[in-house]
Structures are given as C-alpha cells and as structure tokens.
Amino acid sequence: MKKKKPFFSKKRFDAIFSNLLVVVLVLIWLIPVIWIIASSFSTQKYFNSPTFFPTEYTFDNYIRLFKETLFAKWLLNTFIIALINCFATTFFTILTSYVLSRFRFKMRKVYMNISLVLGMFPGFMSMVAVYFILSQLNLINSIWSLLVYYVCGAGLGFFISKGYFDTISYEIDEAAFLEGANHLQIFFKIFLPLAKPIIIYTALLAFMAPWADYILAGLILTKDDTKTVAVGLYEWMDSAKINTYFTLFAAGSVIVAVPIVTLYLSLQKFFIHGISSGAVKG
Numbered sequence: 001m002k003k004k005k006p007f008f009s010k011k012r013f014d015a016i017f018s019n020l021l022v023v024v025l026v027l028i029w030l031i032p033v034i035w036i037i038a039s040s041f042s043t044q045k046y047f048n049s050p051t052f053f054p055t056e057y058t059f060d061n062y063i064r065l066f067k068e069t070l071f072a073k074w075l076l077n078t079f080i081i082a083l084i085n086c087f088a089t090t091f092f093t094i095l096t097s098y099v100l101s102r103f104r105f106k107m108r109k110v111y112m113n114i115s116l117v118l119g120m121f122p123g124f125m126s127m128v129a130v131y132f133i134l135s136q137l138n139l140i141n142s143i144w145s146l147l148v149y150y151v152c153g154a155g156l157g158f159f160i161s162k163g164y165f166d167t168i169s170y171e172i173d174e175a176a177f178l179e180g181a182n183h184l185q186i187f188f189k190i191f192l193p194l195a196k197p198i199i200i201y202t203a204l205l206a207f208m209a210p211w212a213d214y215i216l217a218g219l220i221l222t223k224d225d226t227k228t229v230a231v232g233l234y235e236w237m238d239s240a241k242i243n244t245y246f247t248l249f250a251a252g253s254v255i256v257a258v259p260i261v262t263l264y265l266s267l268q269k270f271f272i273h274g275i276s277s278g279a280v281k282g
C-alpha cells in the first residue's frame with residue numbers, strides 16, 4: 001500500500017513560507033509608495049501630520065504644482081535631456097560594443113581593462129574636474145552640460161552590450177560575408193534586429209539616468225529655470241521649505257515616477273532578457 005504523504009511536508013512548508021515572505025516584503029515596499037501617493041492628495045500642507053494617511057483629499061496640489069512653481073519647466077528640461085541622451089548614448093554604446101565584440105585590434109584589451117578599472121570608481125570623484133571643464137566651455141547652468149557629460153562617457157558602458165553581442169554566433173558574420181555584405185550592412189541588417197533586447201535595455205537605462213541624477217545636476221544647474229526635476233524637488237525638502245512644499249513635492253514625485261514605471265512595465269521582458277543575456281566576456 002502506497003504511503004500517504006503528510007499534508008505539512010517540508011517541501012510544502014518551504015513553499016508557503018517563501019510565498020508569505022514575498023508578500024510581506026512587497027507590502028513593506030508598497031507602504032512608502034502608497035503613503036507618498038496619498039500625501040500628494042492631502043489637504044494639509046505640512047510634513048508633520050497627526051495621522052499616517054491624510055483624512056481629506058484634493059487635486060489642488062497637482063494644480064498648484066504647475067501653476068505656482070517651475071515644475072513644468074523642470075519636467076521639460078529633464079525630458080529633453082533624457083530623450084536626447086537615450087538616442088545618443090544608446091548609439092555610441094551599441095556601436096562600441098559591436099566593435100569590441102567583432103574586431104580584434106591593438107590596444108583592445110588595454111582599453112577594456114582601463115574601462116573596467118574606471119568603472120570601479122564612483123562618479124562623484126570626478127565632479128570637481130567635470131565642473132571646471134564645463135565652466136571653461138561656458139556650459140554651467142545649461143542643460144546641454146549634462147548631455148555632454150552623459151554622452152561623452154557612453155563608450156565606457158559597453159560591457160553588458162558586448163557580452164550580449166558575444167553570444168551571437170560568428171557563423172552569422174561569415175555567412176553574411178560570403179553573400180557579399182560588409183560590416184556596416186551586417187551591423188544594421190543583422191545585428192540590430194538580433195540585439196533588440198539589449199538595445200531596449202540600454203535605451204531604458206539611458207532614459208532613466210537624468211531622472212534620478214541629482215549630484216552632477218545639482219552642482220552645475222543652479223538657476224531655477226535650468227534645473228531638472230531631481231534638483232528642484234530635492235531642494236523643496238530643505239528644512240526651511242519642507243512645510244511649505246511637502247505636498248507639492250509628493251505630487252511631483254508621483255508625476256516623475258509615472259513615465260519611468262510605464263516604460264519599465266511595458267519593456268520589462270526586454271529589460272530582464274538584456275540583463276540575463278549580457279554576460280561579460282573577453
């Protein structure tokens with residue numbers, strides 16, 4: 001007679017415990033998100049509230065955000081930087097990755113090693129030098145200064161894209177060469193269609209970068225009409241302004257998060273595939 005398995009077996013207990021743990025972690029993660037969304041509709045302007053969630057709700061914070069502040073200008077500045085950076089950085093990153101993956105030339109390994117070492121240092125270590133260089137170019141308080149910084153460093157972020165290109169068989173190149181194709185035709189007609197996940201992954205990161213960058217943007221963008229949303233919203237959290245602008249800050253945070261969350265959810269499968277396939281190879 002076949003022995004009946006106990007209902008609370010170790011395997012079932014582990015599965016239940018894992019699911020409960022995930023639910024608890026998700027709830028913990030959602031609490032501050034729900035709180036900031038609720039605060040954006042609060043009728044109370046002050047940071048210190050007697051209740052965790054507001055007791056009364058209104059849309060006035062969103063109306064005031066666009067009518068009484070420069071938030072719309074900050075949002076436009078950030079969108080322009082993000083959009084141009086998305087295309088330019090993706091182009092240079094993908095092109096650099098293709099060259100390093102498919103060509104063998106002198107100093108190739110040296111360049112890759114130098115890029116790897118430079119990537120280990122935090123970016124803020126070079127901020128003083130970057131500031132003086134941009135100052136000499138008269139780019140302080142200009143949104144184009146951020147684009148110069150982002151795009152000029154795009155070639156160093158090739159590792160994940162190169163790893164993805166390395167997984168594409170060299171037999172495809174050989175077959176294309178036999179058909180009379182050159183490197184340019186192979187890149188645009190063969191590699192780009194095959195590299196759709198990594199291109200979208202690179203473009204998404206390039207678009208997201210300006211939305212979250214405060215350190216460099218806060219250093220070189222000091223005029224009110226040149227700021228990005230990260231700089232403008234963070235300054236509202238100053239102790240002298242927080243009680244006046246907190247609900248506006250909450251409303252601005254919700255608006256800023258919408259395009260990023262929408263992009264990530266719509267392109268999630270490409271984002272995950274780009275990460276999982278982009279192993280670093282030599």
